[in-house]
Amino acid sequence: MDGKIVNLKTKLEIYKAMTDGANFADCPVRDVIHGINGKWSPLLVMALAEKPYRFGELRRLVPDISQRMLTQTLHELQRDGYVHREVFPTKPPSVEYSLTDLGRSMFVPLYQLVQWAELNHEAVREARASFDARI
Amino acid sequence: MDGKIVNLKTKLEIYKAMTDGANFADCPVRDVIHGINGKWSPLLVMALAEKPYRFGELRRLVPDISQRMLTQTLHELQRDGYVHREVFPTKPPSVEYSLTDLGRSMFVPLYQLVQWAELNHEAVREARASFDARI
């Protein structure tokens, strides 16, 4: 545990050292986290970790994402190297999205976080309820 | 690995089953992830995992956050039960923020993800560069 805290101080300095560079992208950790961090990115990575999906399948799998955000999020995930996009020359051309090796590697810690969320959502919900009740 | 995928399918159904409820907050996993997922939340949790900080200290530690977003993010983290806010009756009243047990528990998987980001930011940067070059 102590070792983690020492390492953390290093990370804090990474965070901090880059902030006076005035450019958000100058801090690699924040930059990468930001790419994973989007509203829909974790959900899509979770889906694609199961198996490759086509565009329309993803749209049906996640009905409350707008087509615009689906396109955009997949594009960002592809740009960051997490997702591979392949077009098949079928009669209506179909497009398949799948995780790359990098994406599968990133999925491991992401999955830990999602697992934590599933195990602890009750506690979070209670915390929110009692916080809101105090007001 | 196979076990993970089976569990994942369960999670996908959690994601999916709640979407036709039309309410974003109906899916507990997405709801919790959304709370962790903010632009500044991971950074502040990382900072507070090291040691408690006062408001002004955090502001100086993270110079490129606006005071408004610092207030707001800390408030959300407090509401979700990750952060404890304590006011000390000094002459100018000082406010200290610290992680709760829930926050420290959440920090564990979050730290894994940040660690991954630090180890792989080079790969992500290269992926971006080659993607942008292809256009």
Place this chain on the structure above:
DNA sequence: AGTGCTGGTCTCTTTTCGAGACCACCAACA
């Protein structure tokens, strides 16, 4: 000809974010 499926793009509105001014309180200083 009309309908439907493919994977998108474009536009418009609403929500969120960021920068910075402002505020009350008190302490030390001149």
Place this chain on the structure above:
DNA sequence: TGTTGGTGGTCTCGAAAAGAGACCAGCACT
């Protein structure tokens, strides 16, 4: 007795991002 500085915020306003939904070309089937 102003005056400055530090405390932890709030308020307002313009910019950026997200969401809803119309639209599109291309082809197959009927």
